[in-house]
Amino acid sequence: MNLVEVKGVGKSFRGLHALSDVDFAVAEGEILGVIGPNGAGKTTLFNVVSGALRPDTGRVHLAGADVTGRSPDRIARAGMVRTFQLMRPFSSMTVLENVSLAAQHHRFGAKELRKHSLDVVERVGLGPWAHRAAPDLPTAGLKRLELARTLAMRPKVLLLDEVLAGLVPAEREPVLDLLATLREQEGVTLVFIEHIMAAVMRLADRVLVLDQGRVLAVGSPEEVTSDPRVIDAYLGEEPTRAEA
Numbered sequence: 001m002n003l004v005e006v007k008g009v010g011k012s013f014r015g016l017h018a019l020s021d022v023d024f025a026v027a028e029g030e031i032l033g034v035i036g037p038n039g040a041g042k043t044t045l046f047n048v049v050s051g052a053l054r055p056d057t058g059r060v061h062l063a064g065a066d067v068t069g070r071s072p073d074r075i076a077r078a079g080m081v082r083t084f085q086l087m088r089p090f091s092s093m094t095v096l097e098n099v100s101l102a103a104q105h106h107r108f109g110a111k112e113l114r115k116h117s118l119d120v121v122e123r124v125g126l127g128p129w130a131h132r133a134a135p136d137l138p139t140a141g142l143k144r145l146e147l148a149r150t151l152a153m154r155p156k157v158l159l160l161d162e163v164l165a166g167l168v169p170a171e172r173e174p175v176l177d178l179l180a181t182l183r184e185q186e187g188v189t190l191v192f193i194e195h196i197m198a199a200v201m202r203l204a205d206r207v208l209v210l211d212q213g214r215v216l217a218v219g220s221p222e223e224v225t226s227d228p229r230v231i232d233a234y235l236g237e238e239p240t241r242a243e244a
C-alpha cells in the first residue's frame, strides 16, 4: 500500500518554477532517498508535503487521505513529521524537556510522557546529555536532538532533511543504523534528502532524483546512479560525488 502519494505538484516563487508536475509514491515501510543538485527543489518538496507550503497545483495524500494544504501540525498528527536542517532547540530547556515538548503531541500522562521522552533521548544516544541545556550540544548532538524531537511524535512517515550534514563519518554510522532500525523494528516509512551518496546507496530502497524542479529519474540506487541523465545533472558535477 502507498502511504504517501504526491500527484502533479507544482510550486513557483515569483515565476521561478521550484517544482513542476512532481509525481511519486512511497510504499508503507519503504525508504526513499531524494537527491539532486542545489536548488533542484528538494526542500521545497518537503515543505509542500509536510504542510509548510501550499502547492500551486497537485495533491498530497497520506494513508489515502488528502492532506494538501493542511497545517504542519495537522499533518504531524496524521503521522507525517519532518526534520529541519537547522535545529533550533528551546534554549532555556534541557535536552529532555525539548523532547518532552514534542512528545506532548500525544497527550501522554506525566509519568508516561517522561518515560517515553527518556526512551527517545536514549535511543538517539543523547542519554548522557538528557539534563544538560540543549544549546550546549555540539552539532552532532543538535542533529540527534532534531531526530529525537520527531521520534517523540511517533511518526508513521519521517521526512529527513540532510540529517547527516555536518557530521563526520564516525558520527554518521550510528544515525544510519538508527534509521535502518526504525524501519526494521517499527515499520517507519522514511523519505530522506541526502547529498552523501554512500548513505543513499546504503539506506534507500529507491531514489527520486530532482533536477530543476522536475523528477529526472526514479529507481533503485543502482539504476539511478548508472543513469546517464543523473550522472550528467548531478553525480558528474563533482567527481567525488558518486563515491562520497
Ligand SMILES: Nc1ncnc2c1ncn2[C@@H]1O[C@H](COP(=O)(O)OP(=O)(O)OP(=O)(O)O)[C@@H](O)[C@H]1O
Pocket: 013, 016, 017, 018, 036, 037, 038, 039, 040, 041, 042, 043, 044, 045
Ligand atoms: N521561499 C522562497 N522564496 C523564493 N524562492 C525560493 C524559496 N524557497 C526556495 N526557493 C527557490 O526555489 C528553488 C528550489 O529551492 P530548494 O531549496 O527547494 O532546493 P534544494 O534542492 O533543497 O537545494 P539545496 O540542495 O541547496 O538545499 C531555488 O531556486 C530556490 O532559490
